[in-house]
Amino acid sequence: MKIPERKRLRRERLRTAPFLPEWKEIITRNLSIFPRLPTNDQAELLGHVQVFLAEKRFEGCAGLELTDEIRVTVAAQACLLLLHRETDYYPQLTTILVYPSTYVVEEDRYVGDNIWEQGPDNRLGHTARRMGSLVLAWDGVKHGAADPADGQNLVVHEFAHQLDFEEPNSDGAPALAARAEYLTWARVMRREFDALREAEETGTESVLDTYGAANPAEFFAVATEAFFERPRSLRAKNRQLYDQLAAFFRQDPIAYSAEEKKPGR
Numbered sequence: 001m002k003i004p005e006r007k008r009l010r011r012e013r014l015r016t017a018p019f020l021p022e023w024k025e026i027i028t029r030n031l032s033i034f035p036r037l038p039t040n041d042q043a044e045l046l047g048h049v050q051v052f053l054a055e056k057r058f059e060g061c062a063g064l065e066l067t068d069e070i071r072v073t074v075a076a077q078a079c080l081l082l083l084h085r086e087t088d089y090y091p092q093l094t095t096i097l098v099y100p101s102t103y104v105v106e107e108d109r110y111v112g113d114n115i116w117e118q119g120p121d122n123r124l125g126h127t128a129r130r131m132g133s134l135v136l137a138w139d140g141v142k143h144g145a146a147d148p149a150d151g152q153n154l155v156v157h158e159f160a161h162q163l164d165f166e167e168p169n170s171d172g173a174p175a176l177a178a179r180a181e182y183l184t185w186a187r188v189m190r191r192e193f194d195a196l197r198e199a200e201e202t203g204t205e206s207v208l209d210t211y212g213a214a215n216p217a218e219f220f221a222v223a224t225e226a227f228f229e230r231p232r233s234l235r236a237k238n239r240q241l242y243d244q245l246a247a248f249f250r251q252d253p254i255a256y257s258a259e260e261k262k263p264g265r
Helices: 005-016 021-030 039-055 068-080 138-146 154-165 179-202 210-214 216-229 231-237 239-249
Strands: 057-060 095-099 103-112 115-123 125-127 133-137
Touching: 005 039, 021 039, 021 068, 021 138, 039 068, 057 068, 068 095, 068 138, 068 154, 095 138, 125 154, 133 138, 133 154, 138 154, 154 216, 179 210, 179 216, 179 239, 210 216, 216 231, 216 239, 231 239
Parallel strands: 057 095, 095 133
Antiparallel strands: 103 115, 125 133
């Protein structure tokens, strides 16, 4: 990852600048996982938030008035995915659109036999390759931050897609360092993706949200949610998947997870 020297130095100044106490209070209040992080990780996260807020533009939609609480709460969750790694801060993303709640879009849906229908779709969030923006519902953002162990986090899910977009030639695989890593990633993810599709078809319980069975890109996003929110369960049931994600994110969320520890583990 080649980052221009001027940009690198500017980001370093942002990361080391004093962090506003009122912003830290927002993170401590809204991101319930934050106090559980190691001290060094807390400091790194705050530094990343400084860069993120300086580089990304936020826009309120449907009458939502943007506040520091909204911007900082989104940024803190997004930056959790950046700890311990060299990062270019979601380079495909320029704008974050925030709605107050679930929003409705008209979309074409395939219903079978080469038939499509147009109709409304209720959404909490969305992003897409080459879109340049990411959409979030504020109430969904707050819920995901408040409960760090329910396996669902809207911000983590949508920003996992942004990590996916950093690798232009694949869906469901972020930018990795070497071809051997891609081969191992593909082998593990394909097996786990097929297992999730089977679980959806048979109604079998899974640590992963079966929404991830839609396609490899959604699988990566759902797996990332489970990695950060239900790491003990994911490692117990899907050890190789957990290990792949731990190697990529360079984190072991079990160390600070709010997920209840099961007896005997």
